[in-house]
Amino acid sequence: MTLFYFVDLYELDKDAKQKKIATFRMQKDEPGKVEIDGDQNHPVLENIRGEGIFDYKNSRPGKLYPYDGMSFLENLKYYFRSGYLLATDVQKHVVDN
């Protein structure tokens, strides 16, 4: 059994329907490695990989990047909170090997 943690990121289209633009996924056994499923050329994803996000949860200085693992995942929901772009909380998914 393999446990994954993941966060989905959505954008709002012209018809007020959400479209998933990425899933940020981390395997429990590989805590420093967040993989991003989605169009890697999407400007939002390029931006987040390049610029990082703030540690809103702990108000720590510095930035968080995908290689920061769970801390990165936990802060996506605070970074993307407008409705135009909206991230879920960290969710779990178990895959039977």
Next chain:
Amino acid sequence: MTEGRNIEQFRAPTVETTPETSIESVLERGEIERVEQLEGYFPTKAVKLKDDGQAIFRETSYDSEQSKHRFLRSKLELLAAGIDKRLRFGLVPPVVARTIEGNIGILQERIFAKVASEITNWEYSVDSSWLVKAAVFDYLIGNRDRHSGNFLIDSGTGRIWLIDHDYLSLIVGGSEKTEILDKARDKNLTQLSKDIKESLGFLLADIDSLKQETDDIEILHFIEKVKTRTQELLNTGTLA
């Protein structure tokens, strides 16, 4: 502008019927055609108003561990819109308090523009006058979380819309990013025009009326800080 300019030099803004006013009345009373709960951590709904476009509803939750912060989230968005209105900038999409499906929250006009983070090198897509207004606005409210995920750009007109005015950005501090203010400074758009100074005067003349809408200590303190910064900008005439 000389130091200590008397705010009475500015006439208090009169209430006018503007496009924003009519949009607000639609947001307050317009018939709702469809409501859709959005996937995401913060409770948010997409709302279709009959014959009148779309809006985004953000719930004010009273029963969670973060209820206070969520409550301020609504209050602060309304407050930001109130400041914008007094400045007559038109940066914050019209927003009102409303109850939808039994939930209290704020309903804000949905703007059909791109989130800045969806535009590579967004600074080349904005008009300088909008960039200056947005920079002045962020300076006044001391925004500490203006990253490219919380402002919108209409590339066709170069217009900027500012969203996400909440506890993280205005009170406790967020990413410490001041992306719009930084770009205005990079472009040397720091000297305030006569029109901008006039707008600051309008805000200063009427800012105390915003205090009547709240008894929250943190918000009252925030309004005082905005007032101080407004006076400072009027005195210095520059964002540098």
